[in-house]
Amino acid sequence: MAEANWYVVHTYSGYENKVKANIEKTIENRHLEEEILEVRVPMQDVVEVKNGARKTVQKKMFPGYVLINMIMNDDTWYVVRNTRGVTGFVGPGSKPVPLTEAEMKPLGIKVENISVDFAEGDTIAVVAGVWKDTVGVVQRMDFGKQTATINVELFGRETPVEISFAEVRKM
Numbered sequence: 001m002a003e004a005n006w007y008v009v010h011t012y013s014g015y016e017n018k019v020k021a022n023i024e025k026t027i028e029n030r031h032l033e034e035e036i037l038e039v040r041v042p043m044q045d046v047v048e049v050k051n052g053a054r055k056t057v058q059k060k061m062f063p064g065y066v067l068i069n070m071i072m073n074d075d076t077w078y079v080v081r082n083t084r085g086v087t088g089f090v091g092p093g094s095k096p097v098p099l100t101e102a103e104m105k106p107l108g109i110k111v112e113n114i115s116v117d118f119a120e121g122d123t124i125a126v127v128a129g130v131w132k133d134t135v136g137v138v139q140r141m142d143f144g145k146q147t148a149t150i151n152v153e154l155f156g157r158e159t160p161v162e163i164s165f166a167e168v169r170k171m
Helices: 014-032 073-080 103-106
Strands: 007-012 034-042 043-050 053-060 065-070 086-088 123-126 135-142 147-154 157-164 168-170
Touching: 007 014, 014 034, 014 065, 014 073, 034 073, 034 123, 073 086, 123 147, 135 157
Parallel strands: none
Antiparallel strands: 007 065, 007 086, 034 065, 043 053, 123 135, 123 168, 135 147, 147 157
């Protein structure tokens, strides 16, 4: 089976959410849940000051673009390309180019999920990074961010430290 990648779709400006909804509806109607996995309109929090009042609002990171995690084939290409509001995929000619891991990292999209053999309460050793050769007990695990929080003794005090799953191993 082919591998799913993230692709960028260009839309009419202001139609991003409508395109997302239309594609999700088409996925449901045509039963493409196994081929088109996720549709996103990346948002970011921005602080605006109006009349002296600070207000946090969500703005689109890339106006005019939608990100789609899908397995590229003739059917999925046709469905996305012929969705109302879509002007095309980003890439040379009509050939879509998937995003690289480096391009996806700042968007907060994780490519790989690391499976771990430890849980909260287990003692782990840090094998890489700033806290290398440190031992600690797992206090909390965040599978979304792929991190574990351990308590480390720093200046005679217990201090919680967040460490990537890739940098630790069970003792």
